[in-house]
Amino acid sequence: MEDYTSIFFAATSLWAVVILYLIYLHRRVDALERALKEE
Amino acid sequence: MLKYAALVLAFLLFTYGSYNVLFVFEDISSPGNPPMAKLYRNVFFHVPINVSAFLGFTAALVASILYLHTRRLRYDLIASSTAKVGLLFTTFTLLTGMVWAKPAWGAYWSWDPRQTSALIMWFVYLSYFTLRNAIPEKERRARASAVLGIFGYASVIFTLLSTRIFPSLHPPTLGLRLEPEMGMVLGLMITAAVIVFFSLVSLEIKIEKLKEAREVR
DSSP states (O other): OOTTHHHHHHHHHHHHHHHHHHHHHHHHHHHHHHHHHHO | OGGGHHHHHHHHHHHHHHHIIIIIOOOOOOTTSTTHHHHGGGHHHHHHHHHHHHHHHHHHHHHHHHHHHHOOHHHHHHHHHHHHHHHHHHHHHHHHHHHHHHHHHSSSOOOOHHHHHHHHHHHHHHHHHHHHHHOOSHHHHHHHHHHHHHHTHHHHHHHHHHHHHSOOSSOOTTOOOOOHHHHHHHHHHHHHHHHHHHHHHHHHHHHHHHHHHHHHO
């Protein structure tokens, strides 16, 4: 293992967290829009 | 599916950049600091996140000034959303910096001026949200957080200048010299981070607006 692979894995994990958060926000927008329409 | 276009573009740019960083770019010559010959690669992950964090706090500063000037709550919404994403990205900047510092400096945390000033900045913007949560009344909350959003920006300037003011192990900001193809990949990685930044901010703003629309009903 090169000594910079830990940096890559850390950075990739953080990007994965950001992407999951983005998907969560998209789903939250969808849910709020649906609730508004139903009301 | 179009709404995920920005996300897919950012993902492709990040994947292309990571491939180059790991498999194409060779070690650089660093006789003064041998570990940096390999560890310079962190620049491609750490800097784009940091640029987006500074972008967030700068946008929060501009929106705070505009709020105090116009008293329109939409600027307060922009300020809080950009500061929120800026705080998230600062957390990631601190983490990627720590992971790099371990092999480069021998410890995750060594109270280097850049680490310390970035941590102070993180606490300043954390207090921004503590303040917002403590004030229920909208106008008062917007006014108080706009003032903190303006004065808190001093911590961003202090972080940027910390490596010039104090003796620091951290490479100086804007002092980086890269080969043209490395510079191009760094530019692409910064673009990916900025795309993600704007996607997060626009979604945060949309959610707050939808919540308000529900409250009005």
